[in-house]
Amino acid sequence: MSGSIKVPASARPTRILGIGAYRPSRVISNDEIIKNIDSSDEWIRTRSGIENRRWATEDETVISMSVAAAGKALADAGVRPEQVGCVIVATVTHLYQTPAAAVQIAHKLGTNHAAAFDISAACAGFCYGLSLGSDMVRSGTAEHVLVIGVERLSDLTDIHDRSTAFIFADGAGAAVVGPGNSDDEQGIGPVVWGSDGQHLDLIRQREEWREALFGEGGPRMPHLVMDGNPVFRWASYEMAKAAQQAIDAAGITIDELDLFVPHQANMRITDAMARSLKLPEKVAIARDIAQQGNTSAASIPLALERMLETGEATSGDLALIIGFGAGLVYAGQVIRIP
Numbered sequence: 001m002s003g004s005i006k007v008p009a010s011a012r013p014t015r016i017l018g019i020g021a022y023r024p025s026r027v028i029s030n031d032e033i034i035k036n037i038d039s040s041d042e043w044i045r046t047r048s049g050i051e052n053r054r055w056a057t058e059d060e061t062v063i064s065m066s067v068a069a070a071g072k073a074l075a076d077a078g079v080r081p082e083q084v085g086c087v088i089v090a091t092v093t094h095l096y097q098t099p100a101a102a103v104q105i106a107h108k109l110g111t112n113h114a115a116a117f118d119i120s121a122a123c124a125g126f127c128y129g130l131s132l133g134s135d136m137v138r139s140g141t142a143e144h145v146l147v148i149g150v151e152r153l154s155d156l157t158d159i160h161d162r163s164t165a166f167i168f169a170d171g172a173g174a175a176v177v178g179p180g181n182s183d184d185e186q187g188i189g190p191v192v193w194g195s196d197g198q199h200l201d202l203i204r205q206r207e208e209w210r211e212a213l214f215g216e217g218g219p220r221m222p223h224l225v226m227d228g229n230p231v232f233r234w235a236s237y238e239m240a241k242a243a244q245q246a247i248d249a250a251g252i253t254i255d256e257l258d259l260f261v262p263h264q265a266n267m268r269i270t271d272a273m274a275r276s277l278k279l280p281e282k283v284a285i286a287r288d289i290a291q292q293g294n295t296s297a298a299s300i301p302l303a304l305e306r307m308l309e310t311g312e313a314t315s316g317d318l319a320l321i322i323g324f325g326a327g328l329v330y331a332g333q334v335i336r337i338p
């Protein structure tokens with residue numbers, strides 16, 4: 001055997017150093033949505049908790065929204081772009097098959113040729129990315145990792161489809177992951193994650209691009225289609241179990257939690273999960289969906305930023321985050337607020 005491969009010495013603690021978000025400028029009310037579907041403001045509010053959502057203008061692209069959110073997260077973290085070793089972008093709405101959005105974002109931010117790639121894990125994407133980023137920093141693969149969740153779901157939403165038109169929205173959120181200050185400062189708990197491909201039809205792109213462009217009735221956008229009720233039931237019950245596993249994996253009790261920040265899919269899913277978990281009264285629950293809509297991979301960092309802005313979250317708080325969606329896929333972990 002010749003030579004020996006060197007690897008970084010040992011695992012080290014990791015934490016989130018900063019959070020940033022970008023909310024598109026267009027506020028779309030339920031009244032605007034129901035111009036195109038047979039529905040009502042009251043139905044949308046009571047069934048989903050959504051009052052308004054944000055949709056991007058032409059200039060608010062996946063790239064520009066990500067750069068804005070990431071820039072804020074870096075400033076919040078006190079980390080310079082050239083200190084970023086890897087950019088991970090979770091999205092299902094970057095409409096180029098290649099190159100990855102992360103490569104352009106890394107370049108526009110002024111990183112020093114950081115490694116960059118996209119992941120497709122739908123509404124669980126941010127938590128998947130956070131887990132990867134934390135493992136990279138933990139093992140010494142990177143010193144700082146930028147994790148971005150971004151969507152322009154309005155591009156893939158059929159405004160005439162009443163099962164999806166009211167729910168999906170646009171935005172970007174980002175977090176900077178770096179090493180903890182001391183050996184016992186663990187800021188990101190073990191991920192609990194998984195997939196269940198037998199339910200892939202429940203939320204999906206209606207058809208592949210070739211079919212959308214050249215098939216019957218084309219060319220047209222391959223819009224998202226959703227069978228909402230089974231997703232609702234799966235999320236309400238199965239995801240509470242995964243959330244409890246993430247709490248157990250972090251070695252804390254539910255009484256030690258300060259914040260509950262589930263994917264902002266539907267306010268009633270959030271409430272059902274909180275009931276199943278028997279969340280103590282004192283735990284602040286993210287309700288960003290009311291004014292933001294369901295932004296898939298962006299929803300958790302957007303909700304975290306909102307809670308920091310309103311003072312519901314403060315530095316040092318313990319938060320349970322959990323994302324779930326198309327696939328089906330899910331991922332959750334306990335984090336400490338920077």
Ligand SMILES: CC(C)(COP(=O)(O)OP(=O)(O)OC[C@H]1O[C@@H](n2cnc3c(N)ncnc32)[C@H](O)[C@@H]1OP(=O)(O)O)[C@@H](O)C(=O)NCCC(=O)NCCS
Nearest residue numbers: 038039040043047048123162228229231232265266324325
């Ligand atoms: C989409 C969702 C809000 C629908 O709520 P629901 O309580 O499951 O509603 P259902 O689909 O059972 O439909 C109930 C009734 O409302 C009607 N309805 C459906 N969409 C409607 C709309 N936009 N406006 C008015 N009525 C509507 C249905 O036709 C049905 O009528 P019926 O009782 O006369 O048959 C809910 O299922 C949901 O949020 N699912 C999860 C979505 C999600 O999280 N997706 C992304 C994962 S990340």
